[in-house]
Amino acid sequence: MTKILCDISALRYYRTPPRYLYALPPIPDFDTPYGRSQLRKSPIAATIIGVPIHALRIDQGRLTSTLVKQHLWTKHMPAEAVVDTPFDVSVTSPLMTLLMLSTHLDPIQTALLIYEFTGTFSFFTPNCDLDKSIFQAVNRHAFEKLDSWQRIINAKGMPTELWRRPPLLDLDDIQELIDSEKGMRGRNRLAQALRYVTGKTASPFEAKASMLIGSSWQLGGLGLGQFENNKRIKLDDSARQICGQKNAYGDLVWEETPTHPMVVVECQGEMVHDAPGRARADDDRALALESMGARVIRISHSQIARCDRFDLLAKRLVCTLGAATPPSTPETAKRQEHMRGILFSSWPYCKD
Numbered sequence: 001m002t003k004i005l006c007d008i009s010a011l012r013y014y015r016t017p018p019r020y021l022y023a024l025p026p027i028p029d030f031d032t033p034y035g036r037s038q039l040r041k042s043p044i045a046a047t048i049i050g051v052p053i054h055a056l057r058i059d060q061g062r063l064t065s066t067l068v069k070q071h072l073w074t075k076h077m078p079a080e081a082v083v084d085t086p087f088d089v090s091v092t093s094p095l096m097t098l099l100m101l102s103t104h105l106d107p108i109q110t111a112l113l114i115y116e117f118t119g120t121f122s123f124f125t126p127n128c129d130l131d132k133s134i135f136q137a138v139n140r141h142a143f144e145k146l147d148s149w150q151r152i153i154n155a156k157g158m159p160t161e162l163w164r165r166p167p168l169l170d171l172d173d174i175q176e177l178i179d180s181e182k183g184m185r186g187r188n189r190l191a192q193a194l195r196y197v198t199g200k201t202a203s204p205f206e207a208k209a210s211m212l213i214g215s216s217w218q219l220g221g222l223g224l225g226q227f228e229n230n231k232r233i234k235l236d237d238s239a240r241q242i243c244g245q246k247n248a249y250g251d252l253v254w255e256e257t258p259t260h261p262m263v264v265v266e267c268q269g270e271m272v273h274d275a276p277g278r279a280r281a282d283d284d285r286a287l288a289l290e291s292m293g294a295r296v297i298r299i300s301h302s303q304i305a306r307c308d309r310f311d312l313l314a315k316r317l318v319c320t321l322g323a324a325t326p327p328s329t330p331e332t333a334k335r336q337e338h339m340r341g342i343l344f345s346s347w348p349y350c351k352d
Contacts, residue, residue, distance in 0.1 A: 003031045004082055004090045005049065006056035006071050010097040011113070011349055012049050014168055015122050019146035020048060023134050026088035030055060036067045047127050056082070056092055071100065075185055078177055094168040095177060101348075102189040108211070108342045110193035115207035116347075117168045118200050122149075123350050125161045161350070167200065195219060199229030205269045206230075206251050208343045209304050213252065213265070213317065217326055220335035222314050224323055227252045227265075239288035248285050259322040262294040269301060295320055305344055 005013050013021075027044045029035030030053050039045040045053065057063075057070040081096040092100065094117050102110040116122060134143060152162040171194075177184070178191045198214040201207045210229060215221025231253035240246060250264035266286065286296045297316065303309045318325055326332075 002056070002058065002090070003029060004056040004058075004092065005054065006073075006092040006097065007054040007100045008349060009049050009054035010092045011101065013091050014094060014097065014117070015124050016048050017124060017147055017149040017163060017165070019143055019149070020044075020126075020130075020134075021085075021087045022146045023138055023143060024130075027053075030068050036065060039067050043130055043133075047130055073100070073185070076181070076183075078181070078184075095173055098169075098174070099177075099184070099186040099190055102193060103186045105189075105348060106342060107189060107192040108196060108339055109348045110190065111196035111211065112204075112207060112343075113348055114171075114174065114193060114197050115201050115204075115210075118171050118174075118197075119207065120164055120167060120200070120202045121152075121204065122163045122165055123161050123347065124163055125351070162203070164202075171197065171200065196221075198225055198227065201229050201251075203267065203269055204347060205267045205301055205304075209265070209267050209299065210252060211339065211343065212304055212310065213314075215339070217332055218335070220332070220337075220339035222317065223325070224254075224317055224321060227254045227263075229253075233262075233264075233289065233294075235288055236292055239291050242291060243281070243284040243288040245285070245288075248289055250289070254321060256293075260295075260320060262289075262292075263317075263320055264289055264294050264296045265317075266296060266298045267301075268298050307340070 021044065024043050027049065028038040028042050030039060030045075039051050039053065045051055052065075052067050052069045054069050054071060055063075057072045058074065063070055078093065078095050078099065081093055082090050083093050084090050091097075098110065098113060098117060101113060105113075147165075149163050149165040152160045152164060154160050174190065174194060178187060178194065181187050196211050196215050196219060198210045201210060206229065210227075211221060213222050214225035214227065215223070216225070217223045229252060231250050233248045233250055233253065235243070235246060235248055239248075251267045252265040254260070254263040256262040266282065268282070282298075286298070289296050297313075297320070299313060303313050317323075
């Protein structure tokens with residue numbers, strides 16, 4: 001058996017700040033009997049990746065073990081489907097990982113993972129005991145410099161499970177696989193999920209708002225998907241004087257048309273926007289955009305999470321954009337309920 005993390009184990013690998021993988025002993029050789037016996041003693045396996053290990057099986061060597069769950073994949077795989085790492089283990093590529101996860105997730109759940117993989121956010125909650133043992137051997141400052149990941153701090157100054165990191169994958173890579181690999185296992189499920197994805201986002205809040213607002217009525221959204229995520233907006237001289245920046249970025253941006261001005265929806269997440277300095281910067285940026293004729297609409301998480309408040313937001317967006325909305329039917333209501341049920345439960349494979 002080849003030592004390759006896949007499926008849920010690969011997802012957890014990609015959610016782990018590399019500093020932990022550098023600082024801790026490598027995962028035991030789960031392709032050997034002795035290595036498997038050491039898995040529950042391994043900090044990486046037991047605390048981070050989780051046991052049982054999900055391992056890719058590409059040959060006929062079947063393994064029966066409660067410590068390793070094999071995933072057989074004998075058919076065609078994407079190019080560079082397996083990636084070697086510096087940590088004495090291989091892992092399925094981000095694209096292959098999404099492909100495998102899509103086979104047993106609802107397309108909406110897979111869409112959330114696409115937003116995560118192509119966006120600039122991830123989820124990881126360090127184990128306090130693990131951190132203490134690491135800091136006994138490694139200087140905290142040196143440890144945090146081992147990678148470029150940044151943990152998000154909430155308005156109370158407390159660290160959260162959210163991290164900021166570079167994207168793992170480009171949306172074009174997913175689209176290319178869907179276009180070129182018609183018969184590949186998992187391809188159709190991945191294609192279904194991609195219909196809910198509007199672009200690259202910087203937070204789970206932005207991802208959920210984009211799905212609710214941008215997905216078609218047939219999928220359970222508002223069907224207002226002609227926007228661009230995290231769009232760079234060049235500011236004029238007057239706007240620059242207001243906010244002190246040459247450019248501004250909008251979370252969801254509809255370009256100006258003959259029927260409506262530029263419309264910018266700003267997702268005001270408590271974890272990111274509530275710090276006093278950030279709040280002032282948000283105010284200045286909104287004022288700068290409005291000075292250029294843009295309509296800025298700020299939304300909170302409760303405005304998308306609560307049905308009554310989201311209905312009010314939907315009416316405002318439809319009115320501002322001059323959009324036509326089809327009449328609601330029992331089928332569209334059912335799809336909306338299904339989407340909301342998934343979006344406002346736990347993020348896929350995250351703790352409550």
